[in-house]
Amino acid sequence: MVGIFADQTSGKTLRGREQFLKLLEACKSRQIDLVLTKSIKRFGRNALDVISVCRELQTLGVEVYFELEHLWLSNPTSTLMISIFSALAQAELENISENTKWGLRRSFENENSPMLSRPCYGYRKTSQSYLVLHPVEAVIVRQIFAWRLNGYSLRVIAKLLVKQGVAAPSGGASWGIETISKILRNEKYTGGVILQKSYVSNVLDGKQKRNDGQIPKYYIENTHPAIIDQADYERLNGKILPASVG
Numbered sequence: 742m743v744g745i746f747a748d749q750t751s752g753k754t755l756r757g758r759e760q761f762l763k764l765l766e767a768c769k770s771r772q773i774d775l776v777l778t779k780s781i782k783r784f785g786r787n788a789l790d791v792i793s794v795c796r797e798l799q800t801l802g803v804e805v806y807f808e809l810e811h812l813w814l815s816n817p818t819s820t821l822m823i824s825i826f827s828a829l830a831q832a833e834l835e836n837i838s839e840n841t842k843w844g845l846r847r848s849f850e851n852e853n854s855p856m857l858s859r860p861c862y863g864y865r866k867t868s869q870s871y872l873v874l875h876p877v878e879a880v881i882v883r884q885i886f887a888w889r890l891n892g893y894s895l896r897v898i899a900k901l902l903v904k905q906g907v908a909a910p911s912g913g914a915s916w917g918i919e920t921i922s923k924i925l926r927n928e929k930y931t932g933g934v935i936l937q938k939s940y941v942s943n944v945l946d947g948k949q950k951r952n953d954g955q956i957p958k959y960y961i962e963n964t965h966p967a968i969i970d971q972a973d974y975e976r977l978n979g980k981i982l983p984a985s986v987g
Contacts (some may be wrong), residue, residue: 743773761785763793768803780809781826791827795820839919861929862910863968872965881907882968885924890973895921928960928981933965935960935981 746764748757766775776798778784784807785791795814798805807816810826812819861974863882864872881902888898899916909916928935936959960981975981 743767745746765797768798771801774803776803776805778805778807778889781807781812781823785827788824788827792824795823813900858965861932862924862925864965874966874968879968882924882930884975886930886969886977889925889977928974928978929965930968931971931981932965933960933962933971934964934982 744767746760748760764773764776768776781791784805785794795805799814803814806932807823807826811902812822812826814823816865857864857872858870858872860866860872863875863878865875867873885898885902889895890902893901895918898921902916902921903914907916908914910920924930971981
């Protein structure tokens with residue numbers, strides 16, 4: 742008994758599966774000659790990863806037993822079955838992902854969506870999940886917009902905030918250019934919210950991509966108190982989406 746290797750993360754990719762990667766390293770160093778696993782879907786939910794790892798373990802002479810499917814890796818007839826079961830596990834993962842995304846999109850269309858009350862700099866969330874103004878930070882946000890509308894560069898604005906002793910959103914003394922840029926681009930300061938600004942196109946890599954029209958966006962007006970005028974925001978960023986676009 743060399744050890745038990747168990748990850749809490751999804752098996753959709755090897756990235757982040759520290760225990761599984763340790764298992765593979767132990768196999769490569771000849772510490773393990775038999776791996777017992779509950780099922781193929783516990784081994785991984787990415788069909789290519791499962792097949793690739795199985796081939797590598799075969800090359801190393803490591804046996805694997807999949808308990809639920811009653812399959813031994815060394816059995817020549819198991820190769821096809823492992824490929825089929827791993828493909829089914831991946832399809833199941835993709836189906837779960839699509840159902841989750843469908844649920845999120847339906848919630849975006851709901852004016853009571855919890856996504857509307859995510860706080861940002863300038864706001865706090867009450868116990869009833871409403872956004873309210875933070876009196877000090879709201880003034881800072883208005884000042885940042887006023888400076889920018891008067892032609893100040895982001896770098897100059899950052900220096901002015903530091904000179905005035907204003908703490909950054911992170912709590913630090915210095916303000917980053919990107920932090921100021923994000924504040925200026927955040928439509929939430931107009932009292933409305935754009936939902937689904939980003940999306941995951943591939944469930945296996947899980948990477949967020951900016952939504953440039955690939956899928957619907959939703960703009961909900963008057964969800965919380967505004968800090969700046971919508972006209973000032975649009976002077977800097979262009980027109981906000983019409984209400985409830987889908």
